[in-house]
Structure formats: structure tokens, C-alpha cells
Amino acid sequence: MLAAFIGFEVIRRVSPLLHTPLMSLTNALDAIAVVGAIILAGEHKSQLAAILGTIAIVAATSNIVGGFLITDRMLRMFKSSGPKRP
Amino acid sequence: MPTETFIEITYLIATVLFILSLKWLSSPTTARHGVWAGEVGMALAIGGTLLYRGIIDYKLVAIGLVLGCIIGVPLGKVQMTAVPQRTALSHAFGALCVTLVGTSEFYLRAPNISPFLMAVLSMEVILGSLTFTGSLMAAGKLQEILPQRPITYKGQNFVNLGMLALAVAIAAILAMHPEQIKLFPAMIIIPLIFGVMLVIPIGGADMPTVISLLNSYAGLSAAAMGFVLNSKLLIVAGALDGSSGFILSVIMSKAMNRSFTNVLFGGFGQIQAAATGVQEQRPVKSATAEEAAAILAAANKVVIVPGYGMAVAQAQHKVRELFDALTKRGVDVTFGIHPVAGRMPGHMNVLLAEADIPYDKLLDMDAVNGDMAQTDVALVIGANDVTNPAARTDASSPIFGMPILDVDKARTVMVIKRSMAAGFAGIDNPLYYLDQTLMLFGDAKNVVGNIVRELSGGDAHH
Numbered sequence: 001m002l003a004a005f006i007g008f009e010v011i012r013r014v015s016p017l018l019h020t021p022l023m024s025l026t027n028a029l030d031a032i033a034v035v036g037a038i039i040l041a042g043e044h045k046s047q048l049a050a051i052l053g054t055i056a057i058v059a060a061t062s063n064i065v066g067g068f069l070i071t072d073r074m075l076r077m078f079k080s081s082g083p084k085r086p
Numbered sequence: 087m088p089t090e091t092f093i094e095i096t097y098l099i100a101t102v103l104f105i106l107s108l109k110w111l112s113s114p115t116t117a118r119h120g121v122w123a124g125e126v127g128m129a130l131a132i133g134g135t136l137l138y139r140g141i142i143d144y145k146l147v148a149i150g151l152v153l154g155c156i157i158g159v160p161l162g163k164v165q166m167t168a169v170p171q172r173t174a175l176s177h178a179f180g181a182l183c184v185t186l187v188g189t190s191e192f193y194l195r196a197p198n199i200s201p202f203l204m205a206v207l208s209m210e211v212i213l214g215s216l217t218f219t220g221s222l223m224a225a226g227k228l229q230e231i232l233p234q235r236p237i238t239y240k241g242q243n244f245v246n247l248g249m250l251a252l253a254v255a256i257a258a259i260l261a262m263h264p265e266q267i268k269l270f271p272a273m274i275i276i277p278l279i280f281g282v283m284l285v286i287p288i289g290g291a292d293m294p295t296v297i298s299l300l301n302s303y304a305g306l307s308a309a310a311m312g313f314v315l316n317s318k319l320l321i322v323a324g325a326l327d328g329s330s331g332f333i334l335s336v337i338m339s340k341a342m343n344r345s346f347t348n349v350l351f352g353g354f355g356q357i358q359a360a361a362t363g364v365q366e367q368r369p370v371k372s373a374t375a376e377e378a379a380a381i382l383a384a385a386n387k388v389v390i391v392p393g394y395g396m397a398v399a400q401a402q403h404k405v406r407e408l409f410d411a412l413t414k415r416g417v418d419v420t421f422g423i424h425p426v427a428g429r430m431p432g433h434m435n436v437l438l439a440e441a442d443i444p445y446d447k448l449l450d451m452d453a454v455n456g457d458m459a460q461t462d463v464a465l466v467i468g469a470n471d472v473t474n475p476a477a478r479t480d481a482s483s484p485i486f487g488m489p490i491l492d493v494d495k496a497r498t499v500m501v502i503k504r505s506m507a508a509g510f511a512g513i514d515n516p517l518y519y520l521d522q523t524l525m526l527f528g529d530a531k532n533v534v535g536n537i538v539r540e541l542s543g544g545d546a547h548h
Contacts, residue, residue: 007108007325008333010105011326011329011333012333014111014112014330015112015114015450016423016431016432016435017445017448018114018117018435019334019435020431020433020435021111021436022111022334022432023298023301023430023431024173025107025108025111025120025121026305026326026327027173027327028124029124029128029327030305030308030323030324030327031179032100032128033183033184033308033311033323033324034183035131035317036317037186038132038141038150039140039141039315040190041143041146041150042141042143043140043142045194046190048190048193049190049193050143053146053150053186053187053190054146054150055150055182055186056183057151057153057154057183058150059186060154060180060183061150061154062154062155062176063158064128064154064158065154065155066157066159066172067162067176068121068125068128070161070164070169070172071124072118072121073162074436075121076118077166077436077440078439078445079442080114080115080444080445080446
């Protein structure tokens with residue numbers, strides 16, 4: 001509940017300008033679910049758990065890598081018209 | 087220090103870093119720190135997890151991580167115009183991960199599951215699986231593999247709600263009687279079908295709302311997974327994602343003047359059904375690129391209103407040239423961006439930033455509307471419904487009440503549009519018949535290119 005509240009307060013202040021990066025960043029952070037998948041695949045308690053866990057790691061890792069990459073690419077594009085521009 | 091304590095500490099630091107990450111994202115100047123904080127937090131959490139003593143099979147973990155990177159890198163390098171479908175796809179992946187973990191947890195633990203645990207586990211897999219198929223459908227529609235046109239049939243909402251109710255009922259039964267293991271697959275399959283049904287009636291213009299909503303579901307299912315695994319880190323990350331999706335959904339539905347419940351209960355696409363568009367044949371004034379260039383060159387203040395049409399025509403770089411040409415002549419050029427312009431929240435901003443337009447020139451609806459009466463030219467590029475004055479004046483219009491960009495208050499309005507065909511919502515736009523409106527027919531990229539040529543040609547004459 002506290003997390004949701006903090007999240008609410010923090011995110012409300014993100015300007016509409018950055019809504020797309022916001023979405024891709026929260027997506028990457030959400031992929032922290034990978035820790036659950038790692039434990040599942042690593043513990044290898046059953047065949048099913050190991051297989052599903054591994055697929056889950058693949059899905060989450062691709063979100064982490066892809067999500068951070070694209071967020072950074074997008075943010076690099078946002079430039080101010082301030083001092084740098086003639 | 088025991089390994090468990092060490093892992094807990096890495097998780098705690100990661101949690102703090104995640105929150106900071108979003109805090110820094112609130113301004114474009116600090117936003118990139120946000121990405122770094124997120125990356126460090128992620129690396130810490132994964133590193134800590136790998137130390138967990140219960141892990142005996144590092145081979146599978148390594149295979150998973152490597153394959154994930156192989157898929158993830160190309161997904162991080164897609165064209166900026168493909169960002170909406172990439173986002174939808176990543177919601178699908180996130181939801182897939184959560185659903186698979188939930189499923190495994192169920193089979194590992196059943197039937198020794200407490201009602202509370204079963205309830206959150208059900209929430210995890212129901213939200214996860216409906217988000218998975220729903221997001222795949224959305225990605226397919228955005229990539230134009232599937233028809234963009236909404237597909238509707240009678241009793242759609244009834245069928246959808248029925249399916250959802252059934253899934254929840256199964257969840258309730260399982261919470262009471264976790265030994266009914268064979269009910270579990272149904273609790274996955276029904277939401278999988280529900281996800282498809284939920285997105286089928288959605289058309290392109292409703293995509294920003296739907297993507298936000300699916301984002302929220304993906305986050306909530308991850309938070310539920312956090313409760314199942316008793317991981318505070320996951321609860322926090324899921325809650326952050328869930329609330330950001332929720333906030334965006336609320337902003338989007340407000341920007342389309344729909345109540346949030348209307349959106350939640352699959353009320354998407356109803357505007358289209360209501361709008362059987364009575365097309366009037368009224369005269370419009372059209373103009374050539376030459377005339378448009380002359381008017382723009384004489385203006386003091388120009389507001390450019392981009393829409394999905396600009397993205398389709400890939401016109402953002404030409405728009406940048408126009409921006410440069412006009413700015414050089416001393417014209418004050420800003421961009422007015424409606425919250426639902428494009429196919430996902432913030433879509434237009436990213437495209438224009440890609441074209442190197444400084445972000446302080448990208449203004450939101452309220453900022454632009456305040457200045458509209460002092461604006462000489464409002465140039466509408468591939469936007470339609472978000473500029474329709476009927477939303478303000480015509481109570482019978484299906485979009486009545488929707489906040490719009492008041493371009494009709496500018497002295498001159500120029501609209502770049504492929505044809506007189508009605509916009510996505512199928513509603514006629516009275517803007518086009520106003521006295522001060524000039525229509526520039528053609529592909530957005532070509533028309534803007536021609537105007538730029540005229541402007542630079544004009545320089546040569548002086």
C-alpha cells in the first residue's frame with residue numbers, strides 16, 4: 001500500500017512529455033519478476049517448474065534488456081532548446 | 087554475514103533505487119539518471135538472487151538469461167515509430183513471466199495453500215494471462231498484422247463479463263478447496279480467451295487507453311506475485327508499474343471524456359458504434375503549398391498540432407525542417423500535443439524528440455489552448471478528432487465533452503489531410519468548413535516537404 005502511494009505521488013509528477021519513457025521504464029522495472037523465475041528454475045523442484053521458470057526468465061530478461069535500452073535511447077533524444085542550440 | 091541477510095540488503099537497495107528511478111524521470115534533465123538507477127537496482131537484485139543457496143541448477147538460469155538478452159537487444163533497438171507495439175509486446179512478456187511463475191507455484195504447493203495465498207495467486211494468473219493475450223492482440227493490431235478496425239458483436243460486454251465472472255468464481259472455489267487441482271487450468275484458459283475478446287473491439291484511437299490499462303494489469307499481477315513469493319521488492323516494483331499504468335489510464339480516459347468505469351468494463355469502441363456519421367457535403371477551401379508557405383512566413387506565432395497521421399506518414403523529420411525554416415524567419419513555433427494523440431501515451435513527444443525538436447517547444451493541451459487566440463496559424467498535421475470543435479459545441483456529437491485543442495480559435499487554421507474522409511471515430515469535423523480553415527490535401531510528409539521548399543525558395547527571391 002505504501003509502495004502504491006509513493007508510486008502514485010512520484011508518477012503523478014511525471015510530465016506528459018515523458019509518458020512513453022515512463023511506460024517503458026516501469027515495464028523494465030516490473031521485469032524484476034525475473035528473481036522469482038530464477039529461483040524457480042534454479043531450485044529445479046519439478047520438471048514443470050524448471051521449464052516454465054526458464055521460459056519466464058527468458059521473457060523477463062528480454063523486458064529488462066529491451067526496456068532499459070529503449071528508455072535510454074528515447075531519453076537521449078529529448079533535448080532542450082537552451083544553451084546548446086544556436 | 088549470512089547470505090540471506092545479504093540478499094535482503096540487495097533487495098532493499100534495489101527497492102530504493104527503483105523509487106528514485108521514477109522520481110528522476112519526472113524531469114527530462116534528470117531522466118537518464120533514472121534509467122541508470124533502475125539498471126543498478128536490477129543488477130543488484132539479480133546478483134543477490136543468484137547467491138541464493140537453494141539454487142542448484144545454474145545451467146537453466148544461464149540459458150534463460152542469455153536467451154532473454156538475445157531477444158531483448160533487438161527489442162530495444164526498434165524504430166521509434168514501432169514503440170507502441172514494442173511496448174504492448176513487452177507487457178505480454180512481463181505477463182507471461184508472471185503467469186508461468188504463478189502456475190508453477192500452484193503445482194508445487196497445492197493442495198497446501200491458504201485461502202489468502204490462493205486468492206493472490208489467482209489474481210496473479212488471471213491478470214497475467216488476460217494481459218498476455220490482450221497485449222499480443224494490441225501489438226498485432228498496432229503492427230497491422232491484425233485488422234485495426236474494431237470488431238464488435240451483440241452482447242459482447244455480456245459475454246466478456248460472463249467470462250471474467252466465471253474465472254473469478256473458479257478462483258473463489260480454489261481458495262476454499264485448493265485440492266480441486268484440475269480446476270486450475272480453466273482459471274488460466276478462460277482469462278486467455280478473455281484477453282483476446284477484450285481487445286478485439288478496440289480500434290486504433292483507443293489504443294493509448296488500452297495500452298495503459300494493460301500496463302496497469304501487468305503491474306498488478308506482478309505485485310500479486312510479490313505477495314505469493316513474499317517478496318517486498320516485487321510488490322513495490324509491481325505496485326509502481328500498476329499505479330503508473332492506472333494513472334495513465336485515468337489521464338487517457340479523461341482526455342477522451344469517458345468515465346474510468348466505462349473503460350474498465352470493456353466500454354472501448356462504443357463511440358464508433360454510436361457514430362454513424364452523417365456526412366454533409368459542404369464546401370471547403372483548399373490551398374496549395376505555395377499559399378500555405380506565404381501565410382506561414384507572414385505569421386508571428388504558429389502552433390503545430392500533430393496526430394497519428396504524422397506518425398503514419400513518417401513526417402516528423404520534414405516537420406523538423408519546417409520548424410527550422412520558420413524559426414529562422416523569426417516565427418514563434420510551438421507544438422500542441424493532445425494527451426491521446428497517436429497510439430500510446432506520449433507517442434508524439436517521442437517522435438518529435440527523435441526529430442530533434444527541443445522538448446520545451448512541445449506543449450500540452452492546456453498550455454496551448456490558453457494562447458490559441460493569439461495564434462496566427464494553427465497547422466494540423468494528421469490529427470482530426472482531437473481538434474473537432476463539435477466536442478465543445480454540439481451536444482449530440484458522440485465526442486461532446488471531450489477536451490480538444492481549440493485550433494478553431496486561431497486566426498488561420500491549416501489542415502494537412504489525405505482526403506475528406508471522416509476520422510477514426512467516423513465523425514464529421516466542422517472545423518474543415520470554417521471560413522478561416524484551409525485544407526492542404528495530400529500525404530503529410532509530401533505536403534510539409536513542399537511547404538519547406540517554398541519557404542526556402544522564397545529566401546532566394548529576397
